[in-house]
Amino acid sequence: MNRIRVKYSHFLPSALLEELKNHYDLPADSECIFFKSGLNDIYKIISKNGTYFLRISLCSVYNTQQIEEEIQFVLYLLSSGLSVVEPVSLKNNSYVLELDAPEGMRQAVMFRGIEHDPSGDANVKMKNLGKLIAQIHLSSLSFRENSVRPLINDKMLVEESSILLTPFLTNRPDDLDFLNKTAKKLWSSVDSMLSKQPGAAGFCHGDVQPNNYFFNGESPVLFDFDCMGRGYFAYDLGVLLSNLTFLDNEIYQNPLWHSVIDGYRSVRALNDDEERAIFIFAALHMLRVLSYHAKCREQNQGAFYYMTDNHLNTFFEAYRRLTVLANDKGALNIL
Numbered sequence: 001m002n003r004i005r006v007k008y009s010h011f012l013p014s015a016l017l018e019e020l021k022n023h024y025d026l027p028a029d030s031e032c033i034f035f036k037s038g039l040n041d042i043y044k045i046i047s048k049n050g051t052y053f054l055r056i057s058l059c060s061v062y063n064t065q066q067i068e069e070e071i072q073f074v075l076y077l078l079s080s081g082l083s084v085v086e087p088v089s090l091k092n093n094s095y096v097l098e099l100d101a102p103e104g105m106r107q108a109v110m111f112r113g114i115e116h117d118p119s120g121d122a123n124v125k126m127k128n129l130g131k132l133i134a135q136i137h138l139s140s141l142s143f144r145e146n147s148v149r150p151l152i153n154d155k156m157l158v159e160e161s162s163i164l165l166t167p168f169l170t171n172r173p174d175d176l177d178f179l180n181k182t183a184k185k186l187w188s189s190v191d192s193m194l195s196k197q198p199g200a201a202g203f204c205h206g207d208v209q210p211n212n213y214f215f216n217g218e219s220p221v222l223f224d225f226d227c228m229g230r231g232y233f234a235y236d237l238g239v240l241l242s243n244l245t246f247l248d249n250e251i252y253q254n255p256l257w258h259s260v261i262d263g264y265r266s267v268r269a270l271n272d273d274e275e276r277a278i279f280i281f282a283a284l285h286m287l288r289v290l291s292y293h294a295k296c297r298e299q300n301q302g303a304f305y306y307m308t309d310n311h312l313n314t315f316f317e318a319y320r321r322l323t324v325l326a327n328d329k330g331a332l333n334i335l
Contacts (some may be wrong), residue, residue, distance in 0.1 A: 008299045011033075011056065013043060020045070020054070022111060023090045024096055037088040039292060040226060051113035052088060055226070058299060064096050066106045066148050070228050071095040073143060073203055080139050083132060085223035086112045097253075110163040111127045114223060118215035126196040130263025133208060133240075136222070137233045138268055140203035141192060150205060152231025154187040161287040168307045177315050182323050185334040190280040194232050194271040200274065203228060204236045209243035234274045237264065238281025242289070242322060245282070247291040249321065252279070252329075279329040283322035290315050 003274070017032035032054075047050040077084045084265065087095050088110040097108040123197040152158060169176035179238065194200045199203070205212075206227030213222045217333035229282060238259065245249040251257050264270060305311060327335045 003102075009100070009102045010037075011043075011099070014300055016043060016054075017045070019099070020110075023092075025091060028220050031166075037127075038296065044285070045110070046134055051285075052110050053113060054108055055224075056070075056099065056106050056108045057226075059101060059106050059139060062107065063148075064098060064105075064107055064268040066150075067096050067109060068094075070225050071109060073140070074225055074250065074318075075230060076086065076143055077136060077139055082135055082139065083219060083221045084136075084225075085114060085192055085221065088112060114214050114221050116214040117215055117217065120164060120218035122219045123141065125220065125332075126256045126259040127263035127266075128218055129213060130260040130265075131223055131267050133222050133236055133260075134206070134264040134267035136205060137202055137236070141199065143203055147230050148204070149229045150230045151204075152161065152206060154184075154191065156229075157284045158183045158187045161291040165287070167227055168294060168312065169316075172316075173314070178320060178323075179287070183284070186280050186284055186326060189330060189332050189334065190232070190284075192279045193277055194234065197271070197273065201232050202230065204231045206231075206234050206236070206239070208240040230272075230335070232277065232279040232281070234270075235281045235285070235309045237278045238283075239285045241278060242282040242318075244283040245318065245322065251311070252325070262281070276330040279322070279326040280332075283319060284327045286315065286319040286322055290319070 005295055009059060012030040013034055017030060019034070020026060021030070026045065027047045027049060030045055033044050033046070035042040035044040035053065039058065041056040041058075042052040043056070045054060071087050073120075074084055074087055088098060089095055089160075095109060097110075099106045099108055157231055163181065165179065166176065169179065186193060205222060208222070212224040213220050215221070237260070241252060241257065244257065248254055260274075261270070290312075293311070297304075297306040323335065325333065
């Protein structure tokens with residue numbers, strides 16, 4: 001009988017744990033449970049040595065070399081004294097474990113669990129988060145230049161997003177027309193602002209959002225560098241702004257957002273063009289979020305609620321709102 005091709009498979013936790021014991025120094029009585037699924041599958045490993053999280057990439061999203069570069073960047077940041085997640089090495093001292101799944105090769109990386117015990121002043125916490133983001137950006141300028149990671153550029157933010165979203169917008173002609181009229185203009189505007197500025201680009205985290213940072217007291221810890229790539233530093237701040245608008249549509253006027261920017265500025269200067277670019281990247285990132293959801297829907301990981309009318313109403317309206325904000329704050333004249 002011929003094997004039927006598989007798009008996405010789910011590892012049995014007990015079987016996965018036995019495989020992990022062959023490659024990691026895990027106690028015999030360790031426990032493995034499925035934690036969540038998204039762009040990756042996450043498993044939680046509980047042992048007497050501590051709690052770990054195993055991230056298993058979807059097939060063909062990244063290759064092993066690209067994930068190895070992510071881990072080397074995280075290790076570089078740790079060696080620089082920055083507060084980021086710590087990867088766990090295998091017995092052979094490497095960090096990326098290749099798993100042969102029915103749909104093809106998938107890569108796994110284990111990270112130490114991060115304590116989450118926030119306390120103190122919210123504005124101080126967000127200011128410290130801004131500082132950490134800026135410290136990562138400055139540190140990235142000393143990281144090696146030859147990158148194999150995907151670039152955070154017009155191909156990623158506009159072209160790929162448009163290709164992925166168009167099939168879901170064919171029955172929503174007003175949204176499709178808005179996408180086609182604005183996305184390329186947003187990119188060309190921000191690229192013309194920043195392309196000739198020295199020190200405006202380097203390695204970005206790529207997904208700074210509340211699910212990817214914790215606080216111990218008032219000190220942030222940043223994790224999940226899965227979307228890391230080389231791009232304009234203002235993109236990371238745009239991503240954070242974009243995500244925070246789900247908590248408050250006018251977060252950019254909130255003292256918490258001003259605290260982020262003040263903290264960032266205390267480490268790395270932001271010129272006027274970069275500040276304008278933050279709002280443009282906030283809009284472009286919303287397209288990126290939608291394209292992620294389209295991928296998850298395509299992978300059929302139970303994400304049946306993605307790309308439905310209700311889902312698109314929420315996220316595309318956010319894109320429209322952020323585009324209007326970018327147009328106003330950036331004086332773009334694209335609408």
